[in-house]
Amino acid sequence: MQNEILALNFYRDRYGDLTETILQENSYSQLASARLQLIPALNAAKSIGMQAKSLSLSTEFPEYLECLGLPRICLVGKMIGDDIKCNVANLSAVARMKRMGIPIIVLYSNHHLNRKDERGEFYRDLLFLADHVVCPTSSLKQLAQSSSRSGLHFHVIEDPWQIKSLEDYKNLNKNSSIKIIWFGAALNLCYLHQKLLDIAQSKFDAYDIEFTVFTATNAVNYFRNFLKENPDVYPKWNYRFVEWNGYMQPKQFNEELARAHISLIPSNPNDPEKQGASHNRLVDSIRAGCICVASPLPSYKELNSLSLLGENFSSMLHSAIENYNQLSLRYKSLREDILLPFSPKANEKKWTQLLNNVLN
Numbered sequence: 205m206q207n208e209i210l211a212l213n214f215y216r217d218r219y220g221d222l223t224e225t226i227l228q229e230n231s232y233s234q235l236a237s238a239r240l241q242l243i244p245a246l247n248a249a250k251s252i253g254m255q256a257k258s259l260s261l262s263t264e265f266p267e268y269l270e271c272l273g274l275p276r277i278c279l280v281g282k283m284i285g286d287d288i289k290c291n292v293a294n295l296s297a298v299a300r301m302k303r304m305g306i307p308i309i310v311l312y313s314n315h316h317l318n319r320k321d322e323r324g325e326f327y328r329d330l331l332f333l334a335d336h337v338v339c340p341t342s343s344l345k346q347l348a349q350s351s352s353r354s355g356l357h358f359h360v361i362e363d364p365w366q367i368k369s370l371e372d373y374k375n376l377n378k379n380s381s382i383k384i385i386w387f388g389a390a391l392n393l394c395y396l397h398q399k400l401l402d403i404a405q406s407k408f409d410a411y412d413i414e415f416t417v418f419t420a421t422n423a424v425n426y427f428r429n430f431l432k433e434n435p436d437v438y439p440k441w442n443y444r445f446v447e448w449n450g451y452m453q454p455k456q457f458n459e460e461l462a463r464a465h466i467s468l469i470p471s472n473p474n475d476p477e478k479q480g481a482s483h484n485r486l487v488d489s490i491r492a493g494c495i496c497v498a499s500p501l502p503s504y505k506e507l508n509s510l511s512l513l514g515e516n517f518s519s520m521l522h523s524a525i526e527n528y529n530q531l532s533l534r535y536k537s538l539r540e541d542i543l544l545p546f547s548p549k550a551n552e553k554k555w556t557q558l559l560n561n562v563l564n
Contacts, residue, residue, distance in 0.1 A: 248555030344480025373532035390423035461492035
């Protein structure tokens, strides 16, 4: 048995041994789940003397199952869950590891266990085979535990921040341009849409607002076309569109957040798949020096002393603008200590503790 950690991960349209690609700085493959969960876990493993290997599997290429080897630990990263060929190949690999007595750690970042589709079936099978499950929030841990077999070990390891330096809050002059940003995955656009419809009913005409939409190219195009075809439904702001460029991360991410005064993070607290959501978007916005206006997700409530949480985004946004200087002074005095659990150092410490416990 080799002193190796084997990571199984999803990488669209590329298969086999992708260790160098996954661990490469600024790799285009680094989805949020890889940057925030898989790669920190592999780096922690390397810090305690383990070798890291990463495989992307599909039944189209059964020969890659022969690359599994005899690792000390098998780590399963986030899977898309609706690609049958990848699902079957990865479940086959996990079952083989299980049969050989190799401990299985699953990264569980979205609550899929109650879904009635292929993704739900995949994760129910996967967690049945797992020994350990790592969640980014306590709320997701509770949701997953309630839907899983007994004897499965659950752990909380918070996502590490991506904004490396603690940025100052910007000066805001209500008579000049006020910069607001929304960023995230395309799937979250529906929450932004609803909040913008609500905000449009309020009076923000007195402010000169630049609103940045920072997301994947297809989502940017969708938003831009919707705005063009429906010019009167959203607030009369100056809209700025920025396409996420994987080759420019984390530099682009840092720059876009650091230029904003306010970050909007709408969601749906009643959606089971959002009730366990990570703190990461809120944490990075706060570290970038943004006043955050966000939905009251369970994880966000843990940071309510550093943000404005609620359902009435119009009222909260107005408060964020009118009380910007007072809020920024208060948050600045609190945020460094409160955000320590989300540091890369804290993340690595938790991972090394877990890996050492599994090995021993």
